[in-house]
Amino acid sequence: MTRKVEVTGLNKWFGDLEALRGIALEVERGEFISVVGPSGCGKTTFLRIVAGLEPASSGTVIIDGRVVTKPGNDRGFVFQTDNLLPWRTVLSNAMIGPEVGGRTGPEEKRRTLDLLKLVGLDGFENYYPRQLSGGMRQRVNLARALAIDPEVLLMDEPFASLDAQTREIMQTELLRIWEQGRKTVLFVTHQIDEAVFLSDRVLVFARRPGRLQECVEIKLPRPRSLGIKRTPEFVAYVDHIWRLIEDDVRTAVIHEHV
Amino acid sequence: MWEGVRRNNLAGTLSVVGGLLLWEIISRFLVANALFLAAPSQIVNAIYELTLSGEMERHVAISAAEFAIGYVIASVLGIAIGFGMANSPSFKQAMQPWISGLYATPTIALAPLFILWLGIGIWSKVLVVIFLVLFPVTINTEAGLRTTSERLIEMLRSFGATQQQIFFKVSLPSALPFILAGLKLGIGRGLIGVVVAELFGSRAGLGRLISQSADAFNMPELFAGVIVLAVAGIAMTAAFTSIERRLVPWTRD
Numbered sequence: 486m487t488r489k490v491e492v493t494g495l496n497k498w499f500g501d502l503e504a505l506r507g508i509a510l511e512v513e514r515g516e517f518i519s520v521v522g523p524s525g526c527g528k529t530t531f532l533r534i535v536a537g538l539e540p541a542s543s544g545t546v547i548i549d550g551r552v553v554t555k556p557g558n559d560r561g562f563v564f565q566t567d568n569l570l571p572w573r574t575v576l577s578n579a580m581i582g583p584e585v586g587g588r589t590g591p592e593e594k595r596r597t598l599d600l601l602k603l604v605g606l607d608g609f610e611n612y613y614p615r616q617l618s619g620g621m622r623q624r625v626n627l628a629r630a631l632a633i634d635p636e637v638l639l640m641d642e643p644f645a646s647l648d649a650q651t652r653e654i655m656q657t658e659l660l661r662i663w664e665q666g667r668k669t670v671l672f673v674t675h676q677i678d679e680a681v682f683l684s685d686r687v688l689v690f691a692r693r694p695g696r697l698q699e700c701v702e703i704k705l706p707r708p709r710s711l712g713i714k715r716t717p718e719f720v721a722y723v724d725h726i727w728r729l730i731e732d733d734v735r736t737a738v739i740h741e742h743v
Numbered sequence: 744m745w746e747g748v749r750r751n752n753l754a755g756t757l758s759v760v761g762g763l764l765l766w767e768i769i770s771r772f773l774v775a776n777a778l779f780l781a782a783p784s785q786i787v788n789a790i791y792e793l794t795l796s797g798e799m800e801r802h803v804a805i806s807a808a809e810f811a812i813g814y815v816i817a818s819v820l821g822i823a824i825g826f827g828m829a830n831s832p833s834f835k836q837a838m839q840p841w842i843s844g845l846y847a848t849p850t851i852a853l854a855p856l857f858i859l860w861l862g863i864g865i866w867s868k869v870l871v872v873i874f875l876v877l878f879p880v881t882i883n884t885e886a887g888l889r890t891t892s893e894r895l896i897e898m899l900r901s902f903g904a905t906q907q908q909i910f911f912k913v914s915l916p917s918a919l920p921f922i923l924a925g926l927k928l929g930i931g932r933g934l935i936g937v938v939v940a941e942l943f944g945s946r947a948g949l950g951r952l953i954s955q956s957a958d959a960f961n962m963p964e965l966f967a968g969v970i971v972l973a974v975a976g977i978a979m980t981a982a983f984t985s986i987e988r989r990l991v992p993w994t995r996d
Contacts, residue, residue: 536901538897538900538901555903556900556901556902556903557903558902558903560901562898562901564894564897564898564901566894568892568894568895568897568898570895570912570913570916571993572916572991572992572993581898581899581902581912582902584912585899585902585903585904585908585912586902586903613992613993614993615993633902
């Protein structure tokens with residue numbers, strides 16, 4: 486196995502607020518890693534720093550031996566909100582990454598069409614975002630990130646805005662797509678069962694300051710189907726992680742309501 | 744949906760026809776005084792006569808030129824200033840007091856002054872049109888560019904887009920509906936500018952036609968001028984709406 490992502494001594498301050506403290510992490514090629522934690526634990530900030538959308542206060546993120554300083558074509562970012570351009574069709578939205586990189590040839594178009602088929606949007610390429618459901622829009626969001634053929638896929642709570650049923654479907658779809666390409670994935674979520682279901686490892690973050698509390702290895706067999714969520718092993722993992730962050734979540738909830 | 748459109752059109756048509764009929768009846772039998780009110784039939788006749796004599800063409804041509812020149816200059820200038828304000832905070836700070844001040848001022852009252860400066864030819868009217876159209880276009884352009892969704896910008900940034908790419912692929916298209924709304928607002932304001940400025944002093948134009956008809960108590964010709972203006976306003980706004988629908992279909996709902 487080769488090392489894909491290496492994070493060392495990562496700190497982030499927003500003015501006086503210490504958002505992240507001493508994050509260190511090594512991710513192997515093709516690993517699926519989730520980050521969970523209470524709100525305010527800096528998990529999204531962490532992902533944004535890896536994406537190059539946010540500078541770190543100190544520490545480094547290295548991808549394939551190169552230090553991250555700004556966004557790049559080696560990383561695809563899937564946003565929490567779909568962020569589709571309303572004046573562009575599904576295909577044109579999905580192709581924005583290659584387009585920004587100056588690649589708009591027929592080859593790119595064919596590849597993007599294949600990706601749209603992969604995410605289950607065959608036949609919708611000429612639709613506009615307003616004609617799609619939330620789940621379909623998130624599929625475009627995913628296809629858009631995959632269209633630049635990134636080394637690492639960064640996903641920021643991509644299913645948070647979907648209803649429970651759609652979310653479960655999207656989870657299995659994501660695993661199906663991931664099994665085909667085996668991209669390295671960093672997946673931020675606040676749903677513990679989602680993290681356990683998808684991941685090889687779950688990073689549990691604590692808040693104030695945001696830091697890596699524990700790294701839980703998920704030794705469930707792949708490929709996984711939704712049925713696995715009812716097995717005792719699965720439930721034990723969820724239970725374990727929940728107990729890790731329970732107190733933190735409680736304080737977070739109280740703080741948010743005061 | 745089509746059912747609804749048909750019904751709306753039917754109601755609209757009935758209302759216009761009924762209104763015209765009522766107007767005809769009132770002016771013929773109730774007012775019955777050509778010094779105060781002209782009946783629709785008399786107005787149509789006046790328009791016909793004015794067109795035959797070539798008089799209407801002369802007035803329309805002058806007013807149209809004043810409107811078109813002023814409108815185009817104001818649009819280009821307004822969009823440019825709006826871009827400048829959205830891109831440079833200090834330029835915005837420098838412009839803001841003038842824009843807000845002049846937008847709130849009834850600049851049309853300055854028309855006599857402009858006539859004094861530029862004479863009673865078309866250029867004093869062009870200046871009035873510019874003053875009336877410029878500000879809504881500027882304000883809307885600036886607002887449209889400023890309210891570009893941060894999320895969409897960030898999405899593009901995540902693909903390593905340059906500032907220029909962000910501007911052309913996100914800011915500009917998302918500001919387009921605002922810019923078009925400003926330009927649409929400018930149509931009505933520009934027309935008012937032309938006519939009122941002509942009322943203050945001119946050799947020809949629809950405003951001139953209206954004021955000279957008023958002086959001569961020629962009600963049919965006065966109304967002829969007003970009607971032509973109204974039709975021009977409605978036609979231009981409608982044409983603009985259809986352009987909008989084609990250019991920014993995503994705002995339709």
